[in-house]
Amino acid sequence: MHFADALTAASKTKSPVCVGLDPNVGKLPEGIERTPAGVLTFCKGIVDAVKEVACCVKPQMAYFELLGWEGMKVFWEVCTYAKEQGLLVIADGKRNDIGSTCEAYADAYLSAASPIDALTVSPYLGSDGVQPFIERATQNNKGVFVLVKTSNSSSGELQDLPTGDEVVHEHMAQLVESWGSAHLGKETIFSCVGSVVGATYPEELKYLRTLMPHAVILIPGYGAQGGGAADCKPGFLPDGTGAIVNSARGIIFASKGKDWQEAAKNAAKQMAEDLREVLKSSAV
Amino acid sequence: MHFADALTAASKTKSPVCVGLDPNVGKLPEGIERTPAGVLTFCKGIVDAVKEVACCVKPQMAYFELLGWEGMKVFWEVCTYAKEQGLLVIADGKRNDIGSTCEAYADAYLSAASPIDALTVSPYLGSDGVQPFIERATQNNKGVFVLVKTSNSSSGELQDLPTGDEVVHEHMAQLVESWGSAHLGKETIFSCVGSVVGATYPEELKYLRTLMPHAVILIPGYGAQGGGAADCKPGFLPDGTGAIVNSARGIIFASKGKDWQEAAKNAAKQMAEDLREVLKSSAV
Secondary structure, three states: OOHHHHHHHHHHHOOOEEEEEOOOHHHOOOOOOOOHHHHHHHHHHHHHHHOOOOOEEEEEHHHHHOOHHHHHHHHHHHHHHHHHOOOEEEEEEEEOOOHHHHHHHHHHHHOOOOOOOEEEEOOOOOHHHOHHHHHHHHHHOOEEEEEEEOOOOOOHHHHOOEEOOEEHHHHHHHHHHHHHOOOEOOOOOOEOEEEEEOOOOHHHHHHHHHHOOOOOEEEOOEHHHOEOHHHHHHHOOOOOOOEEEEEOHHHHOOOOOOOHHHHHHHHHHHHHHHHHHHHHHHHO | OOHHHHHHHHHHHOOOEEEEEOOOHHHOOOOOOOOHHHHHHHHHHHHHHHOOOOOEEEEEHHHHHOOHHHHHHHHHHHHHHHHHOOOEEEEEEEEOOOHHHHHHHHHHHHOOOOOOOEEEEOOOOOHHHOHHHHHHHHHHOOEEEEEEEOOOOOOHHHHOOEEOOEEHHHHHHHHHHHHHOOOEOOOOOOEOEEEEEOOOOHHHHHHHHHHOOOOOEEEOOEHHHOEOHHHHHHHOOOOOOOEEEEEOHHHHOOOOOOOHHHHHHHHHHHHHHHHHHHHHHHHO
């Protein structure tokens, strides 16, 4: 099934909650070893806790890479496990390169056999740094999420530079729309090329929604970074599709005690409920 | 020793040649297994062949990641081996993220114990996506190379957008200069924050050299991508320092036969000679 169709269906059935798997070993709950094996146990435990509530998980590659090749082994095991448990998997690697090197990244993460459904991509290099990912995504029913307006406070240094009548991130949004418009789903209006826009910039999110009518927007910055459900609302279409919202720390580290799985499940449920409330009010 | 001092010294003693380790398994010479073990054998063989000629190697992470965690194990083994053989090691990962995630990437690659001397960084996120790398570099005598104007044909889509009286890559160059100016070497005028500017844009290279007087410029795009020694010259200062030039395919795949090591050595020597000739003429 086309990635955007699968993601939209999962988002409707469960919720638009994406759980960020950011296994910072320094923050693991008590009783979990601060080793690659501990990270595996923890991530599987989070997957088990949220799989009925969230539409997808987003493993953050940095935390696995920090543990060397043993960490990368765990990364692949976590992706495989999440997929087996019925979750879509977005690898957050923000990869980018050109030519045959970019093809190598695309083959590494978006091959037909990969348990990963989509990869985040950083767009400084232009089309050359994105097209090989889109090609693999199109071939293998996978997806790509291109950074457009990120949630951090300094994102404007480059992304808000004025250029002509617009700013850089608006220009990037139009590139994302053009890259994706030939690769739409069969059951939705969305393409395999999504975008990343932070919940911390709700005004920009509202306008970017109009510039990218065919892009699913992955919204980070919820919870610990300061974004609330109401801030995310402009990323959604009136029918409640078109966006997913990521929270990592607020869910996976909801408790440092032995009730960490229960606490993660409750935090994910609460977030899903908060989003449902806010989106309901827009439909009326 | 400060990274820029070490790199400059190695560049003077040997040459400004940086050998790109892009072990595309489909292109390995005859007699080398197309497996992680084969990639390790090949990369060690290239290190042995070029270690007297090149100042550094640049392992391209995508080709290692393509081989899964076994590939990452080989990546670390290659970095360690190159370091042991007296070469500086620039990991080409184009990593980028924010906050604690960016710190995780920085700790993964630029810790004091890491065999890696420098990492390439993609700057779409602004300072938040670069400062954690610079902090680790400053603490541990490591370096960072920030993408400014890349060698690919579509690099202008974002990097050449006009903004005010300049274009985006010129603005980025000034950010690079400002990020690095507080972290200069003791024996050179260069900082631990370098930049990447492609040999395929010699005019831009010339101007960017003036905008970043304290940045070592890593110049890709030599050889297979079309750049020649003369195209690289504007990246250097009149004394022949301030830049290193990367070639991958032109050196590592110079022969597919059993003479691949000899061919790589000769190609690196020829490149060093071509650069020496061109730089000599500027000093006169």
